[in-house]
Amino acid sequence: MRRFSLILSVPLAVLIFVIMASAEPRTAFVKLADGFDYPVGKVGTVCTGEGYYVARGFRPNGHLGEDWNGNRGGDTDLGDPVYTIANGAVVFAKDVRAGWGNVIIIRHNYRDSDGTIKTIDSLYGHLQAILVREGQTVKRGDQIGKIGNNRGMYDAHLHFEIHKNLGIGVDRASFARDYSNYHSPREFIGSHHALKGGLGGYPMAMNTFTARPDRVLYAPVDDAKLSSSEARAMRAGYSRGKKKSTHTKKKRYTLVESGAFAG
Numbered sequence: 001m002r003r004f005s006l007i008l009s010v011p012l013a014v015l016i017f018v019i020m021a022s023a024e025p026r027t028a029f030v031k032l033a034d035g036f037d038y039p040v041g042k043v044g045t046v047c048t049g050e051g052y053y054v055a056r057g058f059r060p061n062g063h064l065g066e067d068w069n070g071n072r073g074g075d076t077d078l079g080d081p082v083y084t085i086a087n088g089a090v091v092f093a094k095d096v097r098a099g100w101g102n103v104i105i106i107r108h109n110y111r112d113s114d115g116t117i118k119t120i121d122s123l124y125g126h127l128q129a130i131l132v133r134e135g136q137t138v139k140r141g142d143q144i145g146k147i148g149n150n151r152g153m154y155d156a157h158l159h160f161e162i163h164k165n166l167g168i169g170v171d172r173a174s175f176a177r178d179y180s181n182y183h184s185p186r187e188f189i190g191s192h193h194a195l196k197g198g199l200g201g202y203p204m205a206m207n208t209f210t211a212r213p214d215r216v217l218y219a220p221v222d223d224a225k226l227s228s229s230e231a232r233a234m235r236a237g238y239s240r241g242k243k244k245s246t247h248t249k250k251k252r253y254t255l256v257e258s259g260a261f262a263g
């Protein structure tokens with residue numbers, strides 16, 4: 001019996017060591033974001049979003065990001081460049097397949113208006129190509145990937161999110177789907193376009209995700225099917241908003257300015 005427990009205890013000790021070593025927080029020193037831009041539509045050196053529109057906007061407990069599509073509609077934006085919205089470090093760059101496909105997550109340190117240093121994640125989904133690797137630092141406006149359709153699951157578009165909570169990653173099932181964990185991307189970028197940067201690096205925790213492989217979202221991230229509340233919002237959007245009907249050929253999304261959408 002004693003011998004048995006000794007045989008067991010060695011691999012157990014190794015296992016505990018490996019788990020503890022992997023759980024050890026990893027810190028990088030990363031330059032502050034001196035402001036945030038849009039993830040597509042570079043004009044000169046600045047990503048203004050020119051040539052793109054948001055087909056589906058951010059809605060708490062609904063769509064947790066924005067879907068950026070090319071103005072010419074359909075798959076005309078397939079392969080278009082996707083840019084990092086600010087200085088930061090790549091904390092995730094993987095094909096997670098399922099509803100996401102290729103996903104890049106970039107972490108950004110920035111100085112908020114109250115002077116405190118804050119950290120957010122920007123997420124870029126359904127990419128055709130990933131052009132960065134985990135651990136790499138990136139500069140505002142660097143190309144990081146290409147717009148994709150996740151193996152034909154969607155019309156080509158960029159699914160784009162901003163996370164306040166650095167634990168989310170691609171495991172959104174464990175977190176409240178509201179402003180406590182997410183920013184509305186255009187709202188955030190609009191109010192953080194120009195910030196005070198700095199020359200030095202600020203500490204940034206690199207491995208904060210609580211995601212487990214079995215928690216990755218298998219349903220489409222951008223379901224063409226609407227929930228009843230989404231359908232209500234869509235109808236409201238139609239009556240309120242300016243409809244732009246020329247954008248999509250396949251009609252999977254019909255844009256209204258309010259950010260609502262049609263299936």
Ligand SMILES: [Zn+2]
Pocket residue numbers: 056063065066067158159160221222
């Ligand atoms: Zn989306």
